[in-house]
Amino acid sequence: MxxxxxxxxxxxxxxxxxxxxxxxxxxxxxxxxxxPPSSVKTINYEQVDKTAPFDEPGLKKVSGQDWDYELVVVASAFYYAPVEAEIPVGSKVKIIATTKDVVHGFEVAGTNINMMLEPGYISEYVTTLDKTGEFLVLCNEYCGTGHHTMKSMLKVVE
Ligand code: CUA
The missing domain is CATH 1.20.5 (Single alpha-helices involved in coiled-coils or other helix-helix interfaces)
Known part of the structure; x- marks a missing residue:
């Protein structure tokens, strides 16, 4: 041609x-x-209960960090551990969260906290809680029949 x-x-x-x-x-x-970027922390999602810090979910005061508290959260169908956390207002907190099963959300209504929790990955977010109140933690990723009942409470107190 x-x-x-x-x-x-x-x-x-x-x-x-x-x-x-x-x-x-x-x-x-x-x-x-x-x-996922290579810097993202990974975890064996079947071993979450035996892997620190997720073997002890809840709020911990820390020192020598840029933040005052760490809130360790484990999500699973269809609840969060801990069910409730109480944090002094003005605290800088690092939220460290993962899931034991499927994808869940971790949205704190009325704040800028909104994370997606994926099996095998650790989600982290550092923020300062500067408003007092009771903030509802919601799952905003559809995760099954109990999705709409999946919630916990973040209390920011004086
Ligand atoms: Cu967990 Cu929706």
């Missing part, structure tokens, strides 16, 4: 555009985090 010079040019241009397009799609997918 004989190709005219301009047809060759358009063919080259077309293939080139396709390559650029695929690279952009690839880079875009990477930046949206379709694969």
């Amino acid at each position: 004989h190709l005219h010079r301009y047809e060759k040019w358009w063919l080259t241009f077309g293939v080139g555009s396709l390559v650029v397009f695929l690279v952009v799609i690839g880079v875009g997918a990477f930046h949206q985090g379709h694969q």
Whole structure:
């Protein structure tokens, strides 16, 4: 087949555009985090109850860190451990959470705390609790028949 010079040019241009397009799609997918970044902490989700710090869920005062408290949370169908936590207002707290089974959410209504908990991964979030009140913790990832009953309470007190 004989190709005219301009047809060759358009063919080259077309293939080139396709390559650029695929690279952009690839880079875009990477930046949206379709694969977990390598720095994310992992855990064997079947061993959560035996793995520190998840063997002792709850609030702990810590020292020598940038935060004052650590709130260790274990989610499973269809509840959170602990069921309730009470934290002094103004505290900087690091929430460290994971799930024992399926994907759950950890959203604290009325705050900026909103995490997705995935089996095999540890989710962490550091925040300062500067409003007093009782904040409902909700699961915002559909996780099964008990999804809508899955909740706990964060009390921020004087
Ligand atoms: Cu857990 Cu929805």
